[in-house]
Amino acid sequence: MSGVQVKICGINDAEGVDGSVRAGADMVGFVFFPPSARAVVPAQAAPLARRLPAAITPVGLFVDATDALIEQVLEVVPLRLLQLHGQESPGRCAEIRDHFGLPVMKAIGIAGEADFALLDDYHTAVDRFLLDAKPPPGASIPGGNAMRFDWSLLAGRSIPLPWMLAGGLTPVNVAAAIRESGTRGVDVSSGVERTRGVKDMVLMRAFVNAAKGRSSQPSLPPAPPPPA
Numbered sequence: 562m563s564g565v566q567v568k569i570c571g572i573n574d575a576e577g578v579d580g581s582v583r584a585g586a587d588m589v590g591f592v593f594f595p596p597s598a599r600a601v602v603p604a605q606a607a608p609l610a611r612r613l614p615a616a617i618t619p620v621g622l623f624v625d626a627t628d629a630l631i632e633q634v635l636e637v638v639p640l641r642l643l644q645l646h647g648q649e650s651p652g653r654c655a656e657i658r659d660h661f662g663l664p665v666m667k668a669i670g671i672a673g674e675a676d677f678a679l680l681d682d683y684h685t686a687v688d689r690f691l692l693d694a695k696p697p698p699g700a701s702i703p704g705g706n707a708m709r710f711d712w713s714l715l716a717g718r719s720i721p722l723p724w725m726l727a728g729g730l731t732p733v734n735v736a737a738a739i740r741e742s743g744t745r746g747v748d749v750s751s752g753v754e755r756t757r758g759v760k761d762m763v764l765m766r767a768f769v770n771a772a773k774g775r776s777s778q779p780s781l782p783p784a785p786p787p788p789a
């Protein structure tokens with residue numbers, strides 16, 4: 562399982578940034594969607610993104626955002642990947658990618674076989690896919706709902722771009738999700754939270770360890786010296 566990339570999404574404070582770094586995440590996501598409990602404003606996200614070491618990719622999550630919002634964010638937040646999590650069409654994705662000169666990861670909701678047809682529509686307009694569960698009916702946000710889908714739909718399937726698996730992943734199920742889906746990247750938000758919007762450092766570390774196939778056992782204290 563080593564070599565699996567891990568993105569932790571919905572980071573909104575310095576503790577979450579430092580916890581993600583210590584846990585060994587590869588990407589950290591900031592939500593620029595005001596209705597979300599995890600949302601950040603540009604002035605809040607700027608110092609958080611700057612706190613990340615260069616090896617960790619800061620990702621901006623947008624939902625049907627206007628150019629003006631993305632511009633306002635990019636003026637102060639050094640994002641390196643744009644995650645589009647709304648109803649953006651392939652044309653809109655390509656426009657955002659060209660206009661802002663940043664790679665785009667498009668979230669695609671998967672509930673069944675038929676949803677994979679969308680990948681053909683988007684694959685020349687974006688750089689990566691995030692294959693996520695569809696939100697439950699009536700959900701107030703289109704992602705980050707701790708919903709999973711049937712990972713076996715992905716087994717052995719050829720996806721035309723690099724992709725990550727998302728939706729209802731936790732420290733307990735992520736290893737099985739990787740095994741069953743064959744993914745090389747996972748994205749988590751709810752599964753590493755104490756309460757909605759509040760990340761838990763122990764869960765983040767356990768998640769990254771499980772995704773990367775590392776032991777989560779705390780290291781033992783040194784043995785006491787022999788009696789004199």
Ligand SMILES: O=C(O)c1ccccc1NCC(=O)[C@H](O)[C@H](O)COP(=O)(O)O
Binds near residue numbers: 622702708
């Ligand atoms: O997290 C949000 O608040 C959010 C709001 C609007 C669109 C997407 C959102 N989150 C997406 C994610 O955090 C992840 O990319 C993914 O959907 C996994 O979420 P979870 O099931 O909570 O692990």
